[in-house]
Amino acid sequence: MQGMNIFDQALMRLDDAAKYLDLDADVLEKLKYPRETTKVRLMIRMDDGSRKSFMAWRCRYDDTRGPTKGGIRFHPEATAEEVETLAFWMTFKCAVMDLPYGGGKGAVRVDPRTLSKTELERLSRAYIQAFAKVIGPNRDIPAPDVYTNSMVMGWMADEYASIQGEPAPAVITGKPMALGGSLGRDDATARGGYYLVRHLTRRLGLPTQARVAVQGFGNAGQHIARLLAEDGHRIVAISDSRGAVHCPDGIDPRSAIRAKREGSVTALAGSAGISALASEDLVAVDCDLLVPAALEDMIHEGNASRIKASAVLELANGPLTPEADAILERRGITVLPDILANAGGVTVSYFEWVQNRQGYYWPIDDVHARLQTAMEREGDAIWRLARERGLTLRRAAYVHALARLASAIEAHGTQQFFTS
Numbered sequence: 001m002q003g004m005n006i007f008d009q010a011l012m013r014l015d016d017a018a019k020y021l022d023l024d025a026d027v028l029e030k031l032k033y034p035r036e037t038t039k040v041r042l043m044i045r046m047d048d049g050s051r052k053s054f055m056a057w058r059c060r061y062d063d064t065r066g067p068t069k070g071g072i073r074f075h076p077e078a079t080a081e082e083v084e085t086l087a088f089w090m091t092f093k094c095a096v097m098d099l100p101y102g103g104g105k106g107a108v109r110v111d112p113r114t115l116s117k118t119e120l121e122r123l124s125r126a127y128i129q130a131f132a133k134v135i136g137p138n139r140d141i142p143a144p145d146v147y148t149n150s151m152v153m154g155w156m157a158d159e160y161a162s163i164q165g166e167p168a169p170a171v172i173t174g175k176p177m178a179l180g181g182s183l184g185r186d187d188a189t190a191r192g193g194y195y196l197v198r199h200l201t202r203r204l205g206l207p208t209q210a211r212v213a214v215q216g217f218g219n220a221g222q223h224i225a226r227l228l229a230e231d232g233h234r235i236v237a238i239s240d241s242r243g244a245v246h247c248p249d250g251i252d253p254r255s256a257i258r259a260k261r262e263g264s265v266t267a268l269a270g271s272a273g274i275s276a277l278a279s280e281d282l283v284a285v286d287c288d289l290l291v292p293a294a295l296e297d298m299i300h301e302g303n304a305s306r307i308k309a310s311a312v313l314e315l316a317n318g319p320l321t322p323e324a325d326a327i328l329e330r331r332g333i334t335v336l337p338d339i340l341a342n343a344g345g346v347t348v349s350y351f352e353w354v355q356n357r358q359g360y361y362w363p364i365d366d367v368h369a370r371l372q373t374a375m376e377r378e379g380d381a382i383w384r385l386a387r388e389r390g391l392t393l394r395r396a397a398y399v400h401a402l403a404r405l406a407s408a409i410e411a412h413g414t415q416q417f418f419t420s
Ligand SMILES: NC(=O)c1ccc[n+]([C@@H]2O[C@H](COP(=O)([O-])OP(=O)(O)OC[C@H]3O[C@@H](n4cnc5c(N)ncnc54)[C@H](O)[C@@H]3O)[C@@H](O)[C@H]2O)c1
Pocket: 189, 215, 216, 217, 218, 219, 220, 221, 239, 240, 241, 242, 279, 293, 294, 295, 296, 315, 316, 317, 318, 342, 343, 345, 346
């Protein structure tokens, strides 16, 4: 696997899932390549009067099942290959959840921390000016991703409305509430993972009061810690980019969220029986459930054998390398895979798009109930497939998604149809 680029690694998942299905050749031919990647050099005026340019992309990977959907990230190391890989993952994630979407993704190669707020606004608007013809409520619907947030989405939706000459809130999800955002979007990713764990607790062999370690304490990590603790589970360890803390008796997520707001969870060390821990030791903490909620590739060949948990909930995208995946499979540790476990975010984004198109906004209980139904339905289907075919849940999730993509591609007619 070493030396292989991330897009080729992603395609290996496709080839692997294809082995379990009787697919028409059209399906792989269609899913092997992104349908459309647009590259633009954005040019903005900086606060000091100078002009500066930034490379930007938008990829629509596959739109057989509907308009493409996926976030826009602002990151100094963004590349076209990364954008296309993320768009591939979104294609599968939307199919896993049976959302009427294909997969897309966008990025700007920029370190947003080096920009002023006005420069950030200009860059966000420039992105939409450049890609207005590519995106659209029926074509390609962006959302927030790494280093973009609801305010950025608000600027982008506003710019799109100016270009179209009318408001079009359904063009972008993850907007502020006041601009057509959905209730329940802020904790949707963690809540989806939480519903999944709650539904599968017994099947996963987890105790009703499980000990949980959370790696990464941003949006996903904070909300999952809060939701699991409210259900009686014990958060025994938490890490962020500056370090980790550990307490076998449990850490109160509310005090951890306060500490993080002021800097880092490491500030909790020394209080209420909480001790400091090296970040890299979080995975080795004695616990039942490990929740990677930080970055990709955090669990790898070098630390996967140290994991003590019996189950892993992948809230982050791609937190396990393929080598780590193989180690956990050999060790009998169950992994709830990212394309299912963190799909609550895109599912509530879909709800936001539906509400924008209806012009009717749902109460929070409706959002939660529909999210719970979707997570339990797809969780059950993937669990069943894994048991019936003897697959890991990750492989089963890819097979499940690929079967849906295949039936959409095949519905346009296969070779057999055209040659008989
Ligand atoms: N927020 C969502 O709706 C959403 C949806 C789907 C997937 N995800 C995925 O979840 C992951 C986290 O996203 P987020 O929105 O919570 O991001 P975030 O930026 O809010 O939080 C990331 C956290 O990771 C921590 N971190 C960084 N380096 C670390 C390290 N070496 N060790 C431990 N912690 C470290 C940071 O301190 C921060 O607390 C990402 O992989 C993201 O793609 C998020």
